């Protein structure tokens with residue numbers, strides 16, 4: 085198998101918002117490949133600035149870089165266009181379905197010429213099994229605090245990438261954050277553009293999940309098939325005065341025990357920062373996996389304006405781009421990935 089296929093087989097387990105897996109790859113030679121972005125796997129209605137999809141491409145390049153480094157190969161990339169060309173407006177105008185994102189080149193690692201970033205990676209390699217144990221955990225967390233040494237390591241890692249990691253452990257504030265998350269989610273599911281875009285990625289049956297191998301699978305959402313279906317098909321129930329409190333209770337129960345909420349803050353909203361931030365997020369999430377920690381992002385707290393404003397005030401941090409429950413949990417269900425044959429382009 086070509087080295088690209090070997091790397092890709094593992095890298096496709098990288099996370100992406102709604103599990104859209106926007107990456108496509110054209111192998112050009114043993115040492116070169118093109119990374120492309122698949123237009124229909126972007127989220128223009130929710131990701132207004134394109135930052136989340138650009139982040140995902142950075143994250144995928146970093147996954148390949150880490151995996152290549154484990155094989156004594158250095159991966160370099162050259163962007164075909166500035167990240168700012170991947171905003172929803174630009175993507176909508178593009179005629180092609182596959183948009184060239186970066187040229188990737190593999191070279192044997194020369195220890196004399198490696199960059200500082202690669203040298204740092206070499207000091208802290210991520211075993212590739214971590215790409216499989218790293219998962220989003222939407223199940224209940226265990227009643228266990230994150231060891232202070234882990235908090236310190238995560239904070240230092242974020243700091244080294246120009247980001248900040250902070251966490252909240254006050255049960256009162258956590259409950260308030262969760263309540264705002266639920267309100268934002270219920271509101272957004274009743275906003276037609278958001279609703280139609282996300283529901284396209286809902287996978288309601290095992291058959292559908294196994295056929296598509298992408299999107300948000302009801303098993304992984306820690307939801308019963310019925311409530312997942314109701315949320316998608318009858319979101320108006322969430323606005324009805326009689327049903328709303330009851331549905332909020334059900335959803336809160338679904339979120340389970342949340343001893344800690346974590347936040348990542350820093351440059352993100354301009355496209356070039358989003359790309360770098362994606363590279364960082366791959367490291368951060370693997371670092372969690374190394375420590376048997378899981379996270380579950382609460383995206384609506386960032387993308388819903390009112391909720392984001394509330395978070396800014398209540399938490400006192402202005403540039404949060406990811407907020408999530410974080411901690412130990414039992415092993416969550418594995419979400420599917422498209423095969424490398426589906427990712428590869430001729």
Ligand SMILES: Cc1cc2nc3c(=O)[nH]c(=O)nc-3n(C[C@H](O)[C@H](O)[C@H](O)COP(=O)(O)O)c2cc1C
Pocket residue numbers: 097098099100101102103136139218219220221222299300380381382383384418419
């Ligand atoms: C930038 C980013 C934002 C995400 N936001 C959310 C979110 O708001 N809610 C959620 O349940 N999962 C969120 N996820 C998790 C993805 O849905 C998840 O990575 C994907 O379904 C694949 O599952 P896995 O992480 O278990 O491999 C996010 C992932 C990324 C990379």
